[in-house]
Amino acid sequence: MQLLLAKTALERVKSRLNAIAPDLDIVAVAGADSFERGGAPLAADQVDPDLVWTSLDAISLMPTIMGKVLGGTRVKWNQIFIAGLDMPVWKSIVEKGVRLTKSSAQAVAIAEYVVGNAVSLILPIDRQRALQAEGTWRNTPYREVSQSRWTLIGYGAIGKEIAVRAKAFGVDLTVVRRAAGPPDDFADAVIAQADLPAALPESDVVVLACALNAQTRGMANAAFFAAMKPGAILINIGRGALVDEDALRAGLERDQPGHAVLDVFAVEPLPAEHWMWDHPKVRVTAHTSNAGQGTLARGDTLFLENLKRFLAGEPLLNEASRAEVGL
Amino acid sequence: MQLLLAKTALERVKSRLNAIAPDLDIVAVAGADSFERGGAPLAADQVDPDLVWTSLDAISLMPTIMGKVLGGTRVKWNQIFIAGLDMPVWKSIVEKGVRLTKSSAQAVAIAEYVVGNAVSLILPIDRQRALQAEGTWRNTPYREVSQSRWTLIGYGAIGKEIAVRAKAFGVDLTVVRRAAGPPDDFADAVIAQADLPAALPESDVVVLACALNAQTRGMANAAFFAAMKPGAILINIGRGALVDEDALRAGLERDQPGHAVLDVFAVEPLPAEHWMWDHPKVRVTAHTSNAGQGTLARGDTLFLENLKRFLAGEPLLNEASRAEVGL
Numbered sequence: 001m002q003l004l005l006a007k008t009a010l011e012r013v014k015s016r017l018n019a020i021a022p023d024l025d026i027v028a029v030a031g032a033d034s035f036e037r038g039g040a041p042l043a044a045d046q047v048d049p050d051l052v053w054t055s056l057d058a059i060s061l062m063p064t065i066m067g068k069v070l071g072g073t074r075v076k077w078n079q080i081f082i083a084g085l086d087m088p089v090w091k092s093i094v095e096k097g098v099r100l101t102k103s104s105a106q107a108v109a110i111a112e113y114v115v116g117n118a119v120s121l122i123l124p125i126d127r128q129r130a131l132q133a134e135g136t137w138r139n140t141p142y143r144e145v146s147q148s149r150w151t152l153i154g155y156g157a158i159g160k161e162i163a164v165r166a167k168a169f170g171v172d173l174t175v176v177r178r179a180a181g182p183p184d185d186f187a188d189a190v191i192a193q194a195d196l197p198a199a200l201p202e203s204d205v206v207v208l209a210c211a212l213n214a215q216t217r218g219m220a221n222a223a224f225f226a227a228m229k230p231g232a233i234l235i236n237i238g239r240g241a242l243v244d245e246d247a248l249r250a251g252l253e254r255d256q257p258g259h260a261v262l263d264v265f266a267v268e269p270l271p272a273e274h275w276m277w278d279h280p281k282v283r284v285t286a287h288t289s290n291a292g293q294g295t296l297a298r299g300d301t302l303f304l305e306n307l308k309r310f311l312a313g314e315p316l317l318n319e320a321s322r323a324e325v326g327l
Numbered sequence: 328m329q330l331l332l333a334k335t336a337l338e339r340v341k342s343r344l345n346a347i348a349p350d351l352d353i354v355a356v357a358g359a360d361s362f363e364r365g366g367a368p369l370a371a372d373q374v375d376p377d378l379v380w381t382s383l384d385a386i387s388l389m390p391t392i393m394g395k396v397l398g399g400t401r402v403k404w405n406q407i408f409i410a411g412l413d414m415p416v417w418k419s420i421v422e423k424g425v426r427l428t429k430s431s432a433q434a435v436a437i438a439e440y441v442v443g444n445a446v447s448l449i450l451p452i453d454r455q456r457a458l459q460a461e462g463t464w465r466n467t468p469y470r471e472v473s474q475s476r477w478t479l480i481g482y483g484a485i486g487k488e489i490a491v492r493a494k495a496f497g498v499d500l501t502v503v504r505r506a507a508g509p510p511d512d513f514a515d516a517v518i519a520q521a522d523l524p525a526a527l528p529e530s531d532v533v534v535l536a537c538a539l540n541a542q543t544r545g546m547a548n549a550a551f552f553a554a555m556k557p558g559a560i561l562i563n564i565g566r567g568a569l570v571d572e573d574a575l576r577a578g579l580e581r582d583q584p585g586h587a588v589l590d591v592f593a594v595e596p597l598p599a600e601h602w603m604w605d606h607p608k609v610r611v612t613a614h615t616s617n618a619g620q621g622t623l624a625r626g627d628t629l630f631l632e633n634l635k636r637f638l639a640g641e642p643l644l645n646e647a648s649r650a651e652v653g654l
Contacts, residue, residue, distance in 0.1 A: 108473045108497065112450060115496075116472075120447040123439060128612045135604050137596035137613045144619035145443075146435045168495030169442075170435065269464035277462050285455045286464045292471035 002027055003307075004049035004068055006058035007036065013300050020308050024051075029061050048072050051310065053303050056081040056105070056296055069093055077310050079303045081105065083158060084239055086212040091325040100325070101306050102318040104157030105299035109292025110209075110237050111161035117261045117283065118205050119145055119169070121233055146170035151203040153196070153219075154210030154238060155187070157318070162207060163187060174199050176210075193219070200227040205235065206257070211324065212239035220244060225251030231258035237289050240265035245276070252281050263289040329354055330634075331376035331395055333385035334363060340627050347635050351378075356388050375399050378637065380630050383408040383432070383623055396420055404637050406630045408432065410485060411566055413539040418652040427652070428633050429645040431484030432626035436619025437536075437564050438488035444588045444610065445532050446472055446496070448560055473497035478530040480523070480546075481537030481565060482514070484645070489534060490514060501526050503537075520546070527554040532562065533584070538651065539566035547571060552578030558585035564616050567592035572603075579608050590616040 003021075007028040010017070017026070027047050028036045035042040047068055052075055054065050066089060069075050077099045080090075083106060094100050124140040131138055150166055152159055153176040163186035166173055175187040176196055183189055191199060193215065200206065206228065210216050220234070220243040228234070234257040236243055245266055251257060261283040262276065268287055276282045306316050330348075334355040337344070344353070354374050355363045362369040374395055379402055381392050393416060396402050404426045407417075410433060421427050451467040458465055477493055479486055480503040490513035493500055502514040503523055510516055518526060520542065527533065533555065537543050547561070547570040555561070561584040563570055572593055578584060588610040589603065595614055603609045633643050 109471055112446070112472050112496065116446045116450040117452065119439070119443040120450075120452060123443040123447075125444065125447060128615075129610065131613070132604060132611045135599060139613055139615040139618050141615075141618045141620065144436055144621045145439050146619070146621055165492075165495045168492045169439065272462060277459060283456065284459045286458070286466055288455075288466040288468075291466050291468045292473070293468065294471045294473055 001025065001051065002047075002049040003051045003053070004029065004047065004065065005053040006055055006061055006065070008057045009053060009055040009300070009303075012296075013304060016300075016304055017307075020304060021311060029058065029064055031064075032061065033064050048074060050074055050076050051307070052078040054078060054080045055303065056103075056290075056299050066093075069098060070096070077101070077306075077316070079103075079306055081299055083107075083156065084211050085320055085325050086239060086241075090320065091327060094320060094322060094325045094327060099316065100320040101316050102320055103299055103302060104318055105302055106290035106292075106295045107157040107161040108298065109295050110158050110289045111165055112292060113263065113285075113289035114162050114207055114209070114235050114237060114261075115165040115169075117235060118150075118166075118207075118233055121259055121261070122148065122204075144170075147172060148204040149202050150174070150205040150207065151176060151196070151199045152187075152207045152209060153193075153216075154208070155190075156209070156211075158237070159207075159209045160186070162209060171205075174203070178215075197223075197227050200224065201229055203229055203232055205233045208234070208236040208238040208242045210238050210242070212241050213324075213326065217241050218244050220248065222247040222250065225254075225256050228256040230255045233257060233259045233261065235261040237263045240268065249275060249279075252279065257281075259283070261285075263287055328352065328378065329374075329376040330378045330380070331356065331374065331392065332380040333382055333388055333392070335384045336380060336382040336627070336630075339623075340631060343627075343631055344634075347631060348638060356385065356391055358391075359388065360391050375401060377401055377403050378634070379405045381405060381407045382630065383430075383617075383626050393420075396425060397423070404428070404633075404643070406430075406633055408626055410434075410483065411538055412647055412652050413566060413568075417647065418654060421647060421649060421652045421654060426643065427647040428643050429647055430626055430629060431645055432629050433617035433619075433622045434484040434488040435625065436622050437485050437616045438492055439619060440590065440612075440616035441489050441534055441536070441562050441564055441588075442492040442496075444562060445477075445493075445534075445560055448586055448588070449475065449531075471497075474499060475531040476529050477501070477532040477534065478503060478523070478526045479514075479534045479536060480520075480543075481535070482517075483536070483538075485564065486534075486536045487513070489536060498532075501530070505542075524550075524554050527551065528556055530556055530559055532560045535561070535563040535565040535569050537565050537569070539568055540651075540653065544568050545571050547575065549574040549577065552581075552583050555583040557582045560584060560586045560588065562588040564590045567595065576602060576606075579606065584608075586610070588612075590614055 002025040004027050007030045010028045075098045079101045081103045124142040149172045151174045155175045167186045174189045180192045181190040263285045329352040334357045337355045402425045406428045408430045451469040476499045478501045482502045494513045501516045507519045508517040590612045
């Protein structure tokens with residue numbers, strides 16, 4: 001059984017891989033259309049993998065690796081480093097009969113981004129730094145994170161990590177999923193997307209952490225912002241196309257929301273002339289909320305766990321449904 | 328039985344107070360040496376309370392209220408809004424035979440300050456804001472809060488709230504108490520102060536949340552800073568005198584610590600000419616970490632709960648031991 005993976009990834013996991021599956025035919029991608037087996041070059045026509053790992057460190061090699069998935073004759077499983085399956089290539093892969101498993105490895109870092117930014121905006125840190133800069137000793141009363149109300153749209157691996165951290169701060173957390181459901185240890189309420197208009201006027205923080213699909217595209221539109229609580233914080237770590245950026249700009253003028261923290265945009269990289277760069281109420285980051293130092297290692301562990309499960313015929317973690325890729 | 332409390336506090340809790348103890352002789356402090364009973368002025372010599380509530384909103388009335396505690400002939404219990412009992416007045420009160428109960432109402436706000444500041448320094452928020460200011464789209468890799476190592480010195484009400492939030496971020500938490508003990512749901516290790524030198528070199532964040540007493544005064548001295556991990560964050564929300572400020576200044580020059588977040592100081596207000604105001608590695612705040620909007624309401628609830636317990640002869644929450652006031 002042939003496994004295709006990036007050479008850098010192989011170097012990290014080699015001994016753990018051998019312990020799990022000593023008999024695999026391991027083919028490493030050393031560069032664009034460049035393959036190796038056991039350290040020796042291997043002709044491209046010898047590469048027809050059963051299993052493929054598209055790891056985070058292989059972004060520049062994606063055309064080569066995905067070419068072997070789409071062009072292969074016997075690929076059964078592909079572990080990827082991505083959580084959101086809105087790119088058409090994932091649909092093509094699943095259509096071909098390949099089992100696709102998403103990554104949850106970035107969830108910890110993205111949750112830190114979301115909760116860290118929200119807390120740093122709710123606390124009077126900027127006000128305190130300004131007082132320090134002018135040498136003023138003054139109390140800074142503030143509305144606590146505790147008992148603030150958050151609405152979290154999307155409750156996959158990333159949403160769960162956000163919920164754990166928010167709950168520890170005593171947040172009143174409403175989760176929005178495809179269908180309403182019972183509360184859990186972290187979510188005080190679980191509502192459907194249709195019930196969002198009732199939740200928005202009460203929410204101090206609104207987080208977009210959902211997949212981009214026909215139901216969610218452009219969901220943060222003029223009506224959404226008009227329903228938001230003045231001064232609330234919007235955070236988007238899902239996909240840029242969840243947000244109507246013109247409607248956001250108009251909303252910010254009315255303080256609905258009062259702040260936007262955005263890691264994803266309709267067009268990336270964000271164009272140099274885009275209004276968001278200079279907007280005083282917008283934090284722009286470069287689709288980098290996943291860039292915690294632990295993401296790579298968690299991705300390695302996830303791949304190895306899923307490999308073990310695949311070889312044992314057990315259910316895979318984070319396997320994409322046909323609906324998730326738009327089938 | 329006479330209860331003395333601030334008029335503003337009485338106005339907030341009146342109906343809840345009447346429900347708990349309808350027969351109390353309630354005396355309100357309306358201003359400096361100015362008392363009222365049932366809205367009518369009351370001569371100072373008529374005020375000799377059994378129970379006294381020194382609430383957070385009564386700071387300016389403390390000389391009047393504490394005068395009645397120290398000068399009273401029958402005070403049995405005093406609920407205060409303070410957590411740290413280093414001021415000599417608390418010793419005098421306990422020596423007099425008055426039961427003294429501390430406040431835990433500020434714990435939530437102070438924990439938000441500690442964890443919010445630590446997370447905002449660990450995450451690359453400042454770096455991202457600088458990139459945004461110059462219009463640069465660039466990844467910002469960073470070392471996650473998850474699995475960072477924190478040492479929390481002091482594990483009272485404030486320390487516990489810090490621990491809950493840190494643990495949700497996946498922090499490896501060592502707690503320092505008077506005596507070592509078993510780990511709990513939040514603390515991975517509980518060590519004694521004598522073991523601190525071994526913990527400091529491994530700690531990414533060190534929080535001073537302990538009482539000021541003979542054992543802790545000046546504990547953050549030259550040896551302490553020399554043992555710290557370069558680049559680590561020091562946070563002090565205990566008392567200024569826990570820290571040797573000259574030693575801190577020398578430590579900051581060597582990046583031990585890399586940042587200091589200080590809400591308390593040897594002299595408060597921090598003198599205008601103090602070096603900390605302008606130090607790029609120091610965040611100065613005005614002994615205001617308690618100033619969350621929930622602190623006052625939590626203090627009301629704590630007083631009413633302790634009043635119920637006092638009247639029922641049950642153990643009081645947060646009762647100070649003789650050792651805590653230096654007896």
